[in-house]
Amino acid sequence: MRHQIQDMKFEGPDMSIAEIAAEAKKAAIQLATVKAGVKNAALTAIANTLKQRCDQITAVNEVDLETAKKNHLAGPLLKRLNFDEDKIEDVCAGIEALAELNDPVGRTIAATELDEGLKLYKVSCPIGVIGVIFESRPDALVQISSLCLKSGNAVLLKGGSEAEKTNNILYKIICEVSENSELPAGWLQLLQTRQDVAEMLVLDEYIDLIIPRGSNDFVRYIMNNTNIPILGHAEGICHVYVDGDADLEMAIKITVDSKCQYVAACNAAETLLVDEKIAEKFLPKIKVALGKKNVKLRGCRKTAEVIKVKPAKEEDWSTEYLDYILSIKVVAGVDEAIEHINKYGSGHTDAIVTEDKQKAALFMGLVDSGNVFWNCSTRFSDGYRYGLGAELGISTNKIHARGPVGMEGLVIYKWKLLGSGQIVADYSGPTAKLFTHKKLT
Numbered sequence: 193m194r195h196q197i198q199d200m201k202f203e204g205p206d207m208s209i210a211e212i213a214a215e216a217k218k219a220a221i222q223l224a225t226v227k228a229g230v231k232n233a234a235l236t237a238i239a240n241t242l243k244q245r246c247d248q249i250t251a252v253n254e255v256d257l258e259t260a261k262k263n264h265l266a267g268p269l270l271k272r273l274n275f276d277e278d279k280i281e282d283v284c285a286g287i288e289a290l291a292e293l294n295d296p297v298g299r300t301i302a303a304t305e306l307d308e309g310l311k312l313y314k315v316s317c318p319i320g321v322i323g324v325i326f327e328s329r330p331d332a333l334v335q336i337s338s339l340c341l342k343s344g345n346a347v348l349l350k351g352g353s354e355a356e357k358t359n360n361i362l363y364k365i366i367c368e369v370s371e372n373s374e375l376p377a378g379w380l381q382l383l384q385t386r387q388d389v390a391e392m393l394v395l396d397e398y399i400d401l402i403i404p405r406g407s408n409d410f411v412r413y414i415m416n417n418t419n420i421p422i423l424g425h426a427e428g429i430c431h432v433y434v435d436g437d438a439d440l441e442m443a444i445k446i447t448v449d450s451k452c453q454y455v456a457a458c459n460a461a462e463t464l465l466v467d468e469k470i471a472e473k474f475l476p477k478i479k480v481a482l483g484k485k486n487v488k489l490r491g492c493r494k495t496a497e498v499i500k501v502k503p504a505k506e507e508d509w510s511t512e513y514l515d516y517i518l519s520i521k522v523v524a525g526v527d528e529a530i531e532h533i534n535k536y537g538s539g540h541t542d543a544i545v546t547e548d549k550q551k552a553a554l555f556m557g558l559v560d561s562g563n564v565f566w567n568c569s570t571r572f573s574d575g576y577r578y579g580l581g582a583e584l585g586i587s588t589n590k591i592h593a594r595g596p597v598g599m600e601g602l603v604i605y606k607w608k609l610l611g612s613g614q615i616v617a618d619y620s621g622p623t624a625k626l627f628t629h630k631k632l633t
């Protein structure tokens with residue numbers, strides 16, 4: 193069976209990237225009007241098919257994993273690449289939850305009567321064609337496809353080469369379901385090479401939005417080489433600040449979970465900030481707790497005066513480890529913690545642990561991040577945990593969508609004006625009619 197899988201080839205259509213994008217654009221126009229019931233039935237069928245073909249998917253994924261190990265892929269990336277039965281179950285649960293959510297398309301956001309017989313509606317609609325470039329996570333392919341389907345968007349996907357075989361079989365399964373589900377052909381496309389990505393970046397005629405997921409350098413490259421709008425984040429440099437008025441046992445639990453629950457995630461904590469008032473009490477306790485998880489600590493001079501740590505360098509404060517490494521800094525209080533986060537953080541997710549409501553409110557108001565938490569783990573910043581069904585990624589942008597981008601972040605809106613023969617000339621001049629501007633909803 194394994195030899196058969198290794199020899200499997202997934203031949204894509206003999207089309208240029210421009211032709212593929214044009215086909216996606218055509219499909220997006222049709223997908224925007226597909227009824228909710230059709231989309232939800234397709235999502236359910238995708239989840240069921242993934243479960244039915246679990247053995248085949250995991251076998252293909254094992255081949256990718258073996259190749260990645262031979263190529264000495266880093267440990268955190270290997271964890272992301274792994275797509276075992278448990279991950280398939282989690283992905284399917286997300287798809288099923290997504291199918292149960294209300295359709296985000298065609299929702300009336302606001303309605304205004306401009307005058308009698310002249311009504312204006314602000315209605316949600318899909319973005320159009322979205323290009324997503326993501327890392328070595330096969331589950332991302334399924335989540336992205338599902339979210340785009342639910343929100344009525346066509347999508348061009350490019351996953352990491354280390355997950356090529358797994359991505360291909362998942363793409364093939366979703367396409368097979370789509371063919372039997374009254375969905376427009378071409379709404380989902382899978383790109384294969386880096387050159388494909390380079391060609392995609394110039395196709396602003398067809399592609400409406402690009403969401404890159406990867407290193408800071410990679411995201412910067414995408415931003416500097418396209419005129420297409422970009423949505424996403426480069427890094428997840430997340431912080432936990434333990435305040436002088438924190439419950440220390442709670443702080444230990446939150447810190448360990450934020451760092452260790454899944455170290456390769458973009459919402460895992462990379463820096464721990466500790467109020468100097470409780471440093472001598474807290475630092476020895478957190479060192480023991482993190483030591484049980486084999487976390488290596490790097491600390492500032494004040495930290496090193498309390499516990500034995502590797503000296504932290506300036507670059508540690510702006511490093512996304514994605515590994516069992518945590519940098520620690522002792523700060524004078526909440527103001528310095530906020531200042532540090534806004535200087536070195538990536539605008540992703542930051543948490544404060546304190547019993548002082550005023551300090552919590554100050555922290556959550558002044559920390560300039562898409563997700564700010566009080567007395568809970570940074571690992572909660574996730575589309576599925578937020579009840580969004582799943583997520584396409586985390587946005588640190590300050591326009592359109594911020595934080596976990598679920599289906600609500602994949603729709604925009606259009607204005608629909610319904611009249612009965614009105615003309616603007618009647619509303620201008622000395623005898624102009626007056627607008628009523630009456631809110632209907």
